[in-house]
Amino acid sequence: MDASDSAILSIDGLTRVFGELKAVDGVNLSVSRGEVFGLLGRNGAGKTTLIRMLTTLLPPTAGTATVAGLDIVRDAARVRHAIGYVPQSLSADGELTGYENLLVFARLFDIPSRLRQARIHDGLALMGLEDAADKLVSGYSGGMIRRLEIARSLLHRPQVLYLDEPTVGLDPVARDTVWEHIRRLQASFGTTLFLTTHYLDEAEHLCDRIAILRRGRIVTCGTLASLRQAYGDAAASLDQIFAHFTEDDSEGNGAYRETARTRQTSQRLG
Secondary structure (H helix, E strand, O other): OOOOOEEEEEEEEEEEOOOEEEEEEEEEEEOOOOOOOEEEEEOOHHHHHHHHEEEOOOOOEEEEEEEEEEEEEOOOOHHHHEOOOOEEOOOOOOOOOOHHHHHHHHHHHOOHHHHHHHHHHHHHHOOOOOOOOOOEEHHHHHHHHHHHHHHHHHHOOOEEEEOOOOOOOOOOHHHHHHHHHHHHHHHHHOOEEEEEEHHHHHHHHHOEEEEEEEEEEEEEEEEEHHHHHHHHOOOOOHHHHHHHOOHHHHHHHOHHHHHHHHHHOOOOOO
């Protein structure tokens, strides 16, 4: 997919500074409508900071970004209605049922009452949660919680869905189930997906294009084939490419795999 055609997300020089730290440093990106775009980087590279700016949760220090032509600063309220966001941290209420979680969100987003029941039913069906709709979320498995959070984020029919580590801490079967339903939603709505992941095999098999972030800067971006060309090996794995473009001892404590494993075990979805 050519990112220059029908861009839904445009980022120009986006920067965020915290004191002496430049967490995101002049990022430029263009993401096409309907694309699955992956953002990779070691812990501390600036991925979450970038997503927080794109979702209007954090104002940029400099630069601009637009979603469907809407500026993330000037048009923040309208941007929030054009996007969905599934954060790493738990966002579903365990004291409510799956249905009630979706109903609360539908009301918060002012989805017309005549549409709510159909949207909630469609969301539960799309994520394979119809049989669990009336059960408390506190009794859901990790994969079910993730699917509920994705269903909730889709109720207002966003044009772009941000997924921050959508399968972290899940076992392989649950991961596959989550991605099966994500593929189904994209087929149904043509939603643009912007995701971060520590599972490089996910990015390799799911993303149309991938950007690698290092110390707040995009160091390479493209299809897997173009990343292999930049790396200089047409048969290279994404693991090899990632290690090459992010090699920097000052950016992390220990190997990437060790950091990923530590993070996985600390997540509430395990």
